[in-house]
Amino acid sequence: MSLHTPLCDVLGVEYPIVQAPIGSATCPALAAAVANAGGLGTLAVTWRDGPDARSAIRETRELTDAPIGVNIVLDERAKSIGTDTHLDACLTEGVDVVSFSFGEAASYVDRVHDAGAIVTETVGSAAEARAAAETGVDIVVAQGWEAGGHVQSEVATMALVPRVADAVPVPVIAAGGIADGRGIAAAFALGADGVWLGTRFLASEEANVHDAYRTRVAETDENETRYTELFDKGWPEMAHRVVRNETVERWEDADRPAPGQRPGETDVVAEGEEAEPIERYDEALATPDVTGDIEAMALFAGQSAGLTNVTRPAGEIVAELATEAAARIETLTEPLDT
Structure with missing residues (x-):
């Protein structure tokens, strides 16, 4: 069966699988590998200056023709470079998706849309999701507290995703605790249209980690x-x-x-x-x-991390995730024995 959801149409990707912007672990090789395999590869640019951000986007573009995304953290405590500098760099280079986290994207939605890109905002509650959608955000990412790295919510993914899905009319991406096809199938059952994986791609061969x-x-x-x-x-x-x-x-x-x-x-x-x-x-x-x-x-x-015990090329991870999820969903839709 095909692993296709409305999110695929919005993003222009084959699979509703997003590689999370895992800070300095992201790099052109990782984002491009995910994109070439049919998912959405994402670069974290918050800790890059403007020229470095543009260079990373250009290098990624040289490795793939598929859509790519960037993430910008809005919390000023986390950075020394202003959001406008990052956004200018990203939009100038023609990124397809701009995701915002740790803050409200409202002030930047029109600017991103005017450049022809898609806006996502990471949220930790149904109220935050509703507010984001009302400002014109195209997609919301519901990040549960199981997630690695910096975390926006104190609510578990299983409780958070259905609350967010019920609150907004836009596609919802589930994040936190997902690392295999079973997790993807579960996220869809909760009402998500896609998944956002960080820890699984942290263990990929392309990740920029020690x-x-x-x-x-x-x-x-x-x-x-x-x-x-x-x-x-x-x-x-x-x-x-x-x-x-x-x-x-x-x-x-x-x-x-x-x-x-x-x-x-x-x-x-x-x-x-x-x-x-x-x-x-x-x-x-x-x-x-x-x-x-x-x-x-x-x-x-x-x-x-308990499900992330094998290091593989990122493209193979995407293919395996899609195959596992499709197989699990097909199994779950089979009639139960009586």
């Missing part, structure tokens, strides 16, 4: 992540989900002290590009150029 980080995610069980605000240097007071590692364990063993009193608060545990120091509790992501104690860093991952 091998130690990729391996750790693949080895992590569903009960080994923590929803916390611990890694707050760079984005204060924002909840996120990470793998329970040495840093988390030391903090928990110290009875979870407040910032300023945490164990090893000023430790430099690693170095990034150009020997930039990365302190314990920094929200920096472990990319391939990072050296030092990778295990001590913020290892962002969702509860679906």
Whole structure:
């Protein structure tokens, strides 16, 4: 059976599968591989300056003719570059989809539409979804608290998605805890028109992550992540989900002290590009150029890490997800034995 929903028509893709904008782990190779396989590949541009964002989009365009998306975080605490700079770069390069998260997209909807692109907004409640749709957002992403990385909701995906689907007349994408075809089928049953996967693509061969980080995610069980605000240097007071590692364990063993009193608060545990120091509790992501104690860093991952135990090319992941989901849906539609 075909895995086709209204979201496919809106996005112009074969499958309603979106690779989440997993911060610095996104790169042209990953986004293009997903796009070429029939999904929507997405670049995270929030932590890139304008020229770098344009360069990444152009490089992705050289690798695929399929639609691609970009994500822009609106929370000013998370960045030093203004949203207008990012949006100018993205629209100038002709991206197909602009997703906004951690803030309201209302001020930018008309501008994106005027450029011929589609707008999505990530939400954590039915009320947020309703407000987004009323401003003209084309698609809403309902992100449950199972998700990895920075998280917008305290509601589980299973409870959140049907609430959002009932609240808005636009397509809904389910995010959080989805990593295989069974999860996709479940998301459709809840009322979603598509799925948004981050942790599964974090373990892809193309993801721009350190091998130690990729391996750790693949080895992590569903009960080994923590929803916390611990890694707050760079984005204060924002909840996120990470793998329970040495840093988390030391903090928990110290009875979870407040910032300023945490164990090893000023430790430099690693170095990034150009020997930039990365302190314990920094929200920096472990990319391939990072050296030092990778295990001590913020290892962002969702509860679906327990289903993410094999590293494969991103295109193969998309094909496998689509095949598994279609097979599961076909099985569920068969008459029950009486």
